[in-house]
Amino acid sequence: MPAEPPHSAPTDGPRHVAVIMDGNGRWAAARGLPRAMGHREGVKALKRTVQAAPRFGIRCLTVFGFSTENWSRPPEEVSDLMGLVRSYVASDLRRLEREGVRVRVLGRRTGLPADIVAIIDHAEATTAHNDKFLLQVAFNYGGRADIVDAAQRHIEAVLAGRATGPLDEETLGLGLSTAGSPPVDVIVRTSGEQRLSNFLLWEAAYAELVYQNVLWPDYGEDGLADVVEQYRNRDRRFGGRTAPVEAAAPALAAG
Ligand code: IPE
Ligand code: IPE
Ligand code: MG
Numbered sequence: 001m002p003a004e005p006p007h008s009a010p011t012d013g014p015r016h017v018a019v020i021m022d023g024n025g026r027w028a029a030a031r032g033l034p035r036a037m038g039h040r041e042g043v044k045a046l047k048r049t050v051q052a053a054p055r056f057g058i059r060c061l062t063v064f065g066f067s068t069e070n071w072s073r074p075p076e077e078v079s080d081l082m083g084l085v086r087s088y089v090a091s092d093l094r095r096l097e098r099e100g101v102r103v104r105v106l107g108r109r110t111g112l113p114a115d116i117v118a119i120i121d122h123a124e125a126t127t128a129h130n131d132k133f134l135l136q137v138a139f140n141y142g143g144r145a146d147i148v149d150a151a152q153r154h155i156e157a158v159l160a161g162r163a164t165g166p167l168d169e170e171t172l173g174l175g176l177s178t179a180g181s182p183p184v185d186v187i188v189r190t191s192g193e194q195r196l197s198n199f200l201l202w203e204a205a206y207a208e209l210v211y212q213n214v215l216w217p218d219y220g221e222d223g224l225a226d227v228v229e230q231y232r233n234r235d236r237r238f239g240g241r242t243a244p245v246e247a248a249a250p251a252l253a254a255g
Contacts, residue, residue, distance in 0.1 A: 013056050014185035014186045014208075016181060016183060017227060018061075018062040018184050020199050021045070021046065021064060022190050022197075022215075023214075023216045024041070024042040026215055028217075030215075035077060038217055039080055039081060040087075041217035044217070045216055048219070049220060049223070050092075050135055052220060053133070055221070056228045058228075060136065062106070063136070064138045064199050066081050066140055066141070067197060067199070068108070068142030068145050068198065069197070082112075082116055093123055093127075097130070101127060102131060102135070103126075103127045104124060104134065104135070106138040106139070107140040108145060109140070112140055136181060141199075143196070143200055146202070147176070150174075172202075176203070185208065187210070190215060190223070191213075
């Protein structure tokens, strides 16, 4: 992954936006509908958002579809959520392929039903040559599990004589499932909750955080426009100092 600059004022929009798509259940409950309906509307919101993203100069979108903790939901809901992968890929893969979108699924394959693994493999293989836009879907993904898997890969490489120690940040980053994607500029969470829920823990180190009150099934272009505007008003310092702070420092010392 390219090294991040010491600081940057993001006059341009974010290149990589990551979204915790939350609030499907509350959207359905507010309408007296079953949760499955909220998840189904959530897929429509995902399609709208993927289509809108390039209009803002976004090159990569990473969305959280199913966390390693979501297995603790009732079996019928887990099954509904698995079903969404089937319906999303069945209804949108041709368009994604045509529009130059590369699909990549982040997370552990183990534990997923065999037909879902086959669908994921097919979606990745069919779009592997695309380079206009990268859509990363975190599915059976946990940030901690991803870091553990990256460390484990390194241990195995050392034991096999393919790598040497000690482990450094760059090497660990190359073992993560997001390796090769641009640095995450902003992590968005809908539904008003303000936590990461085990999403992109490593990649979040210097990402901007944006919390929006909209429930995910209502999301689309307007939500992204708000994210881009908020992002442009942030001052990304990466631990360094921006020009105005440096100018103010001597005055403070003198006073
Ligand atoms: C997000 O909506 C979708 C997934 C977690 C897969 P939720 O199902 O978490 O909806 P709320 O948070 O209960 O409203
Ligand atoms: C995070 O949302 C997971 C996804 C959006 C896929 P959750 O709804 O599962 O998170 P918590 O339980 O509110 O932390
Ligand atoms: Mg939720």
